[in-house]
Amino acid sequence: MRKSQEGFTLIELMVVIVIIGILVAIALPNFIGATDRAKIANVKSNAHTVQTMLESYGVDFGGKYPTTVVLLQQEAQTGAYWKALSNPFSGLTTTSLETFNTGTFTNGGSVGYNMQAADSTKYWVYGSDKNKVRIKDKGTDFMLSNS
Numbered sequence: 001m002r003k004s005q006e007g008f009t010l011i012e013l014m015v016v017i018v019i020i021g022i023l024v025a026i027a028l029p030n031f032i033g034a035t036d037r038a039k040i041a042n043v044k045s046n047a048h049t050v051q052t053m054l055e056s057y058g059v060d061f062g063g064k065y066p067t068t069v070v071l072l073q074q075e076a077q078t079g080a081y082w083k084a085l086s087n088p089f090s091g092l093t094t095t096s097l098e099t100f101n102t103g104t105f106t107n108g109g110s111v112g113y114n115m116q117a118a119d120s121t122k123y124w125v126y127g128s129d130k131n132k133v134r135i136k137d138k139g140t141d142f143m144l145s146n147s
Helices: 010-060 069-078
Strands: 097-099 111-115 123-127 143-145
Touching: 010 069, 010 111, 010 123, 010 143, 069 097
Parallel strands: 097 111
Antiparallel strands: 111 123, 123 143
């Protein structure tokens, strides 16, 4: 009588390992893309928070908006509507908001504020990705504005 061996053959084990490898190769890029999309969504949320702070400032100052981020921060802290922003790419709060008059971002993941110099009643708020490039939304630059 012949004994039967229990267990898997080497070929069966190799097939299972190859299948697991294929699944990991498919899932890993999707996971990395999902984390980047979540961080971009966080930057967009920060931009909406900045817009809310700007509108609160505008109410306090008769429809005029601050010329710099520093002025916004000072007045918003006095008026109790300042909200600390966390940069989703660095985790820091100090690099999350910047004046965006030059058209380039200093830090990736930050929110930029730009006001029309001739008319302090119009503003634009932008967000940047991890490469310091403006966030795109449906093929165009993501921008919040009151005009």
